[in-house]
Amino acid sequence: MDSAWLVLLSLALGLAVGAGFVWLLHIAARRGDHAVQVASPTVPDGVDQVLDALESAGVVLDPSNNVIKASPGAHSIGLVWNGALVHPHLVELVDQVRRNGEPITEDCELARGPFGDASIYLSVRVARLGTRYVLLLAEDRTxxxxxxxxxxxxxxxxxxxxxxxxxxxxxxxxxxxxxxxxxxxxxxxxxxxxxxxxxxxxxxxxxxxxxxxxAADAFTNAERVSANKVVSAALDQNRVAAEARGIELAVKGDKSAQVIGEEALLVTAVHNLVSNAIQYSPDDSRVGIGVRTIDGVVEIAVTDQGEGIPEDDLDRVFERFFRVDQARSRHTGGTGLGLAIVKHAVQNHGGEVRVWSQPGRGSTFTIRLPEASSVARPPIGEPT
CATH class of the missing domain: 1.10.287.130 (Signal transduction histidine kinase, dimerisation/phosphotransfer (DHp) domain)
Structure with missing residues (x-):
């Protein structure tokens, strides 16, 4: 009898120990699953696809402000780097939404990227995403x-x-x-x-x-134009001004080069470059105009022997009303729009204008246009 009770007691103790062990395993498994979820968090269904398709910047952050998901736009404008938000101000907005629960909309100016000197201007919207996450949306208004x-x-x-x-x-x-x-x-x-x-x-x-x-429809009368004819017409408009100051206008280069465009507009562009060269050249000096064709591109270069342009001003010379020498420009009657007109005229012909200058050695402005034989159709209205 005593032995039977002992057997039953042993079985009961075994079942209790087994049940306790199973319960401990269950608790451990749940904690393991929770740890996996923390280590590998997921955003709500559909948010991944929305962020991938989003053209603007979108970022999802977890309670520790780790970036769980970011759209391509967020990376392209430098909001996210190394799995975190780059800008402390955006982190402050996220923390504020997490504390208050109220969405925030704000316009702000930030540096572009973690090491960028340039600024970007964003319209930012921050709001909760479920109970754990915060969603940050940013529209680039730069x-x-x-x-x-x-x-x-x-x-x-x-x-x-x-x-x-x-x-x-x-x-x-x-x-x-x-x-x-x-x-x-x-x-x-x-x-x-x-x-x-x-x-x-x-x-x-x-x-x-x-x-x-x-304007979108700057011109429509596109035709095959001789670069030599354009240069000759521009020189005729400036010859009197050059002779009055003893400045020689020297022309050389490819006389057969042709481009597609509007002749009057191209003459205006070259005229503005030659006029500037004369204005900023000393008396009894020389202004050179060269034409050449290289790799399907026609280049018209105007070189003067003037004072040159400081390096800091080279990127600004094509801005409207910008003048390197304000006093001299007033004296010569310049409007400050000549180079801006050159830039837009050339861009409307599918080309570009470049500048080289060194103080004390003069300047060279070069118009680069597609050669007529190298384009299948007129590049009008398609600036590079």
């Missing part, structure tokens, strides 16, 4: 901001440029009235008045020309 800045500067520059000649015209008109009894004074003020009116006309014409070039 180009819109740049265009708005250009527009604002353009309006301000136009106002400044027009203010001087308009004010001068008013003053000269009053001076003419006061000097009506002095023929010499009348002639002098009338001459000044004529100069200021011409200056106003040049500014107005350049603004109209630049606006036309920036």
């Amino acid at each position: 180009e819109s901001f740049r265009l708005e800045t250009v527009r604002r500067d353009f309006v301000a520059n136009i106002s400044h440029e027009l203010k001087t000649p308009i004010g001068a015209v008013g003053l000269l008109a009053e001076a003419l009235d006061d000097a009506s009894d002095d023929p010499d004074q009348v002639r002098r003020f009338a001459h000044r008045l004529t100069e200021e009116s011409h200056r106003l006309a040049r500014i107005t014409q350049d603004i109209i020309e630049l606006s036309r070039l920036q």
Whole structure:
């Protein structure tokens, strides 16, 4: 009897120990699964596909602010690096949403990438994604901001440029009235008045020309054009100004080169380069104009022997109203739009314009256009 009880007690103890062991294994398995989920977190269903298809920047972060998933746009604008958000300000927004639970929308300026000097302008939206994650969406507004800045500067520059000649015209008109009894004074003020009116006309014409070039349908009369003919027409427009200062206009190069485009517009581009070269060259010097064809590209280069352009200004010379030497440009009557017109005219022909310069040694501006025989169709309206 005693032995039977002992057997039953042993069986009961064995079952209890076995059940406890199974329960411990179950708890350990659950903890293991939780550890795996923490080590390899997953975002809610469908979010992966949405981020992969998203053109703008999208980032999902876990409770430790580790980046679980990021769209290609987030990497391209430098928001994510080494599995984390690059910018401390964005981390602050994420933490604020995690604390308060309320979505945040903000426009901010940030550095591009972890080591970038350039800035990007973003419209940021941060919100919770479920109970564990935070979703950050960012729309790159850098180009819109740049265009708005250009527009604002353009309006301000136009106002400044027009203010001087308009004010001068008013003053000269009053001076003419006061000097009506002095023929010499009348002639002098009338001459000044004529100069200021011409200056106003040049500014107005350049603004109209630049606006036309920036339109989608800048021109449609594309035809095969001789580069030599373009250069000759541009030189004819500048020959009197060059001779007045004893500047030699030397031309050499390929006379058979041809491009596709609008002849009048190309003449304007080359004319502006030659005119600038004459203005910034010393008296009794030389301006060279060369034409060559290389690897299917026609190059028209204009070289002067002037003071040259500082290296810091080389990237800005094609900006509207930018002048390397403000005082000299005013004296020569430049509008500050000539090189901007050159740039847009060449780009509308599918080409580019380059500049080389060294202070004390002069400058070379080179227009590069597709050779007529190397293009299957006119490259009009398709800038490089």
